[in-house]
Amino acid sequence: MLHLLLFLVFGALCIGGAINLLAQKHPISSALSLIVVMGALAGEYLLLGAEFVAVIQVIIYAGAVMVLFIFVIMLLNAGVEEHTRGSRVAWLLGIPGMIAVGLMVAWVLARNPAGISVPLGALYGSPKVIGRLLFREFLLPFEVTSILILIAIMGAVVLASPEHRRFPQPEPEEERELVAAGDRRGA
Amino acid sequence: MVPLSYYLALSAVLFTCGVAGFLIKRNIISIFLCIELMLNGVNLAFVAFAAQWHRLSGQVFVFFVMVVAAAEAAVGLAIIISVFRTRETLNVDQVNLLKL
Numbered sequence: 001m002l003h004l005l006l007f008l009v010f011g012a013l014c015i016g017g018a019i020n021l022l023a024q025k026h027p028i029s030s031a032l033s034l035i036v037v038m039g040a041l042a043g044e045y046l047l048l049g050a051e052f053v054a055v056i057q058v059i060i061y062a063g064a065v066m067v068l069f070i071f072v073i074m075l076l077n078a079g080v081e082e083h084t085r086g087s088r089v090a091w092l093l094g095i096p097g098m099i100a101v102g103l104m105v106a107w108v109l110a111r112n113p114a115g116i117s118v119p120l121g122a123l124y125g126s127p128k129v130i131g132r133l134l135f136r137e138f139l140l141p142f143e144v145t146s147i148l149i150l151i152a153i154m155g156a157v158v159l160a161s162p163e164h165r166r167f168p169q170p171e172p173e174e175e176r177e178l179v180a181a182g183d184r185r186g187a
Numbered sequence: 188m189v190p191l192s193y194y195l196a197l198s199a200v201l202f203t204c205g206v207a208g209f210l211i212k213r214n215i216i217s218i219f220l221c222i223e224l225m226l227n228g229v230n231l232a233f234v235a236f237a238a239q240w241h242r243l244s245g246q247v248f249v250f251f252v253m254v255v256a257a258a259e260a261a262v263g264l265a266i267i268i269s270v271f272r273t274r275e276t277l278n279v280d281q282v283n284l285l286k287l
Contacts (some may be wrong), residue, residue: 003188003189004188004189004205007189007193007250011193011197013253014197014200014201015197015200015204016202018200018205018224018248020203020270021204021208021220021224022207022208022211022212027214027216027217030217031216031220031222033266034220035222035223037201037224038226038227041201041222041227041230041231044194044197044231044234045231045234048234048235048238049238050234050235050237050246051250052250053230053234053249053272053275054192056188056250056253057230057253060257061213061223061227061253064257065223065256065257068260068261068264069216069219069220069260069264070221072216072264072267073216073219073224075268075279076216076267076268076271078214078216078277083246088193092263105196105199109195109196109199110192111223117253121220125246126242127235129243130246130250131244131245133243133244133247134247134250137244138244138247139253145251145254145255146283148254148255148258149257151258152257152258152259152261152262153261154217155261155262155265156265158265159262159265159268160264160268161267161268162272163241163272163273176239182264187263
């Protein structure tokens with residue numbers, strides 16, 4: 001009972017935050033409501049017994065990634081945005097399609113046998129267990145992620161650095177020498 | 188005891204909100220936020236199934252999804268900064284040099 005109550009509270013926070021993300025005009029309000037969604041999702045993970053995932057959700061997602069987002073929003077001085085109206089085809093096909101898919105998903109979820117349910121704390125994903133799994137069975141993917149992160153860091157540094165530093169222009173003297181060399185070869 | 192379908196429904200709602208935002212938003216940063224929302228919805232489904240089938244590997248997959256999301260955020264935001272520096276806009280409708 002308590003489990004269901006907590007699920008409903010956190011779920012309402014999640015959905016409210018997600019809808020607020022869509023409704024807000026300013027990117028920074030959207031980012032802040034995404035932080036609410038992520039915090040509430042960490043609560044849901046705790047209900048599912050995923051302790052480690054809940055903690056890294058708060059530290060990495062709600063912490064590091066969102067700080068990066070807010071930093072960029074402030075850096076670029078992003079203002080109020082305008083929404084697109086969408087084409088007529090999108091409205092004519094999209095609304096019936098959305099209703100059809102929604103009904104299909106609802107039907108699949110509703111005909112699930114009632115016996116399948118998640119008891120509170122059925123699985124205990126403590127950092128110790130997850131760490132053992134990561135460093136034994138998933139050792140190779142784990143090491144590959146470190147390479148991925150390294151490449152991402154280098155890519156971010158290269159992409160975000162100013163153009164003139166990324167592609168240094170040849171110095172005028174150097175250019176003259178190149179031209180001279182070309183002339184000699186031509187002669 | 189919460190039915191598994193409740194978790195899946197919440198996950199589906201979050202993912203749908205992300206897709207809808209991806210389609211209606213025009214600010215490139217808001218679009219990026221909606222992608223993060225979609226990833227979060229998928230993560231919830233992973234954790235729910237991990238708890239359902241008593242397999243911890245579902246939670247390890249969430250870890251990998253988070254790593255990829257962090258890498259994507261770093262590179263994506265760098266691209267956004269680069270685009271803003273050259274085009275002076277964040278509206279995706281005005282970044283259309285590749286359009287025919």
